[in-house]
Amino acid sequence: MKNRKPIVIIGAGPAGMGAAIEAARAGASCILIDEGRFPGGQVYRKNSKEFQVKEKEMLTAEQKRGKKLHEELEEVSDKIKILTSTSVLGVWKNREVMWSSNDASGVIEAEQIIIATGAYERPVPFPGWTLPGVMTVGGVKSFIKTMFIKPGETALIAGTGPLLISTANKLHDIGVNVLAVLEAGSPSWASPDFINQWGDADFAHDIAADLLELKQNNIPILFNHTVFKINGKDEAESVTYGALNPENWKPLEDTTKTVNADLVALGFGFVPNTELTELAECKHEFYPGIGWTVIRDEWMQTSQQGIFAVGDGARISGAIIAEEEGRIAGIKAAQNCEAIQAVDAEKRSEKYFSRIHSFEKFRKHLNEVTSVKSGLLELATHKTLVCRCEEVRLSDVDKAITEGAGDLQSVKLLTRLGMGACQGKNCSPSMGMYLCEKLNKTAYQVGRINPRPPVKPVTLGALANMTITKDSHQNDSYDAINTGGYYEK
Amino acid sequence: MKNNEVIIIGGGVIGCAVAYYVAKKGINVMLIDQPKRGRATSASAGGLWPLGESIGLGCGVIFHKAMIEKGLLPADSHIPPQLPKSFLDFAIQSNEMFPSLTGAIKELSGIDFEYEETSLLFLMYDDADVAFAKTLYGNCPCGNSRIDWLTPFEVKHSEPAITHNILGALRFNGDNQVNPYALADGYREAARKLGATIITHTEVTGIKINAGRVSGVETKAGFFPSKYVVNAAGAWAAQVGEMAGVEIPVYPVRGQIIGTEAMPKILSACISTNDCYIAQKHHGEIIIGSTTEETGFNTDITPSAINSLCKGAVRAIPFLEKAKVKRVWSGLRPGTADELPILGKVKGVEGYINACGHFRTGILNSPLTGLLISEMINEDQLSFPIEPFLLSEERLQSLTNNENSNHKTSIQ
Amino acid sequence: MKTSEKDLRINKGVIRGKEIEIIVDGESVKAFEGESVAAALFANGQRISRSTTKENSLRGMYCGIGMCFECVMTIDNIPNTRTCQTFVREGMFIETQQAEGKWKTV
């Protein structure tokens, strides 16, 4: 065991925390890295240290799970090096991990890598979606949770999936006037029948509770509806919405209404953040309804030896499954480091596997009914910006197609689509789908926009100040990093 | 289908330039390209530095310093080798084609390839750099009419962002820059407008030869007949040559390169130092290049290269310390051991023509390469003597025998 | 200039960090330690972070998780700083960013 290189876990959301907890419990040396100031990821992100938050007497199920996970991590925190405010810039298939923090950077050679970088909200371009006051639902929800600030006065929420509902309730709680929730999908997933069918799945319970609360809050939910257009000069002022064809989600133009709202929260499901698994040259496949996902075996191992992928960054399955996947990977990685035996690994992971199985069907159904359908693409007009960073309009993409571009990469070369700061995250999911539809091609033919290191912003100064660490015991370059002192006792 | 006179294999800057000049002569031409990982044109910095490159600046001086550090060259050999006069003359003549090319391409294709008259500055950090600069200043093959010796004060005045910790700089007038992707796009679109057929995403898998004469190419999309085949396959030229039974001593030479976020105009000249070169592009990003590595067709980015390029950039332009890196990428230069391109016909295979081996200067040398190939096919008088660049038997021998050019074996 | 009367902070259930002052486009603005820059500005009613290079169109915080770069502003003379990921500090100097922003080059 001595002088082993560490297990490096990238992302401290439920998936990464689960992995770190299990790897540490198994006695492996590990490093948990997150760009955020504190662990927790998107769901269980902790409040700023500077804030004193009075805990509610009645915690929601989600809050309880978060609290428990944080406690478990804290218990083993002396066995884990937790690097917060630290970004991973790149991962190589030889298991080098390049990081940066403030004005320094470095390379850690890892024995095993667990990539747990989460997901981001699926972009759906339509007129006015770039106006200030238009945000993602997840962004709105975590903003309120962590900052205790109203992001607007009157809100309309649109998209698909359960996060719309919990966000609507959250906004209502803090005194924002929530006009309605517009669910693009059909009522099936929100019906009691559907939910009851899944019996005791925690996640189904959460949804049922949220729906009940929505009703109590008197917030209407319109199914097969969505936002068509957001109007406003400098910021969002009003919203034009309407009905969708339930089959293909094509907008039905003669159904529109306009209401005043200064906050529009959009959430059309999630896209896995695959940039690190792509950089590590792991094999990926196109998973309809989700997008490009990394291929894994049952132990969450990718096609690259010693590299795991877990949580929503691998496949959109929600916080509960993310955590269990993380735990399984943590155990297996510890076994690969010879911290525990194979039989022990089997034993430790048994209950996590079975929990995943018990959720799988429900999650699959939910993904099916809430996955974006191609009719939504018709919301964008010629003038709509499809690449927010480089300000590429749909008409520019059409022109590139006329000039012979048949895949995302060629569109990129002709239009700069995807060449901006977000590295194509906010345009390639929708434009990939657009090219498939328009050219009648498969996602494989249309391809992807390849990520390039660094995947997070970093200064030249930090990269000029780089240390390369060969093993965790020698001259720890990352000792210098401010770890946020979150678990300092 | 109309019968192609000429098929060009490879759609990088060279293939596109050849397509443009050949189409301009009214000849039926088809370009076939399969975009491969590491293709050089889309990785390039877009410097047009005929003087700088021929006397060993740009990548040359960086490479040279790295070789000394690795102990592969003696420590006192601080002067990178200069390329022969024929190369400089070729590069200067090609460079002089850009101003008029800008208008011609724009008119035909609507594409502006962002030609910009910048000049190139070589920064002198220490006495060794000064000694090197002195030899350049004294012995430049073109005389020093195009070179200015700048004092630190003059540098500060014209480029305030550059470090004040320098002993001076050499300015090479006439060394300029373009946007390399836009240049290739411009050639290609202009060629299309002139009637060329462009086939993208199609790999050439064979060259058909009948009784010692090229008769067409095999591709994944079928067979295309033609009288001439131009090998413009960049770092893959050896593989394409082999399809015609011709040995082409071209090997991939990796260059890693960094681009920053877009910034307001802060540099008016391109900069060359002994650790990197720096150029601000039209769009505002600053490009920092580049390594010279023989790692076969591997296109990985390495932390140590990123580190050394960033160090070099921050040293030259201190405020870049706070600028963010947007991307790091790499490309494969089509390398040759004598650092000269390989152009023209070969003995034994009628109709086969080389346009490869452009190494560090394919962007710069693309117009004259295209023009010469078109003249060759049209049987016109050549605008530049091609002999030094032909793959004669002697040259082939010296390229393949040269002990430090046993490159094929170094491919991983 | 932005001296809005607004304060969209919710004070139920939370005691914020120390009150501090930040400078936004030349005006002093109230903020609390532990807030992100974007949060402090939102609380003050300012949701516009920047205007774009090509079309001069206005943008503000969109993803809230550091992914989209819409919330970037010039902070302490460094353009393109993500305000949703940057936390306030006493005296922090924040400017609405136009296009690629202004750099202090020397």
Ligand SMILES: Cc1cc2nc3c(=O)[nH]c(=O)nc-3n(C[C@H](O)[C@H](O)[C@H](O)COP(=O)(O)OP(=O)(O)OC[C@H]3O[C@@H](n4cnc5c(N)ncnc54)[C@H](O)[C@@H]3O)c2cc1C
């Ligand atoms: C904004 C947002 C809000 C959400 N809110 C909810 C919610 O309220 N309820 C719910 O059930 N689901 C929510 N989701 C879905 C939720 O993300 C998942 O179900 C769950 O958090 C997945 O856990 P994870 O560990 O896979 O990823 P995450 O929780 O997303 O954690 C990934 C972590 O990786 C870090 N990271 C990513 N890349 C790097 C890098 N290169 N370097 C360093 N660190 C990196 C991130 O900072 C993040 O902390 C939300 C999603 C988003 C995007």
Ligand SMILES: Cc1cc2nc3c(=O)[nH]c(=O)nc-3n(C[C@H](O)[C@H](O)[C@H](O)COP(=O)(O)OP(=O)(O)OC[C@H]3O[C@@H](n4cnc5c(N)ncnc54)[C@H](O)[C@@H]3O)c2cc1C
């Ligand atoms: C980092 C870097 C910086 C550089 N900076 C400069 C600079 O500042 N100035 C300058 O003048 N030069 C520079 N260069 C050099 C310049 O980029 C090259 O010399 C030039 O791009 C070579 O062009 P090419 O068309 O020969 O090759 P490529 O651009 O590589 O094009 C060859 C094409 O052929 C295709 N191909 C290969 N095999 C086949 C096949 N069998 N069938 C179909 N297609 C095939 C390839 O995929 C590719 O698209 C730089 C290079 C690098 C890597």
Ligand code: FES
């Ligand atoms: S809002 Fe997306 S990066 Fe800050």
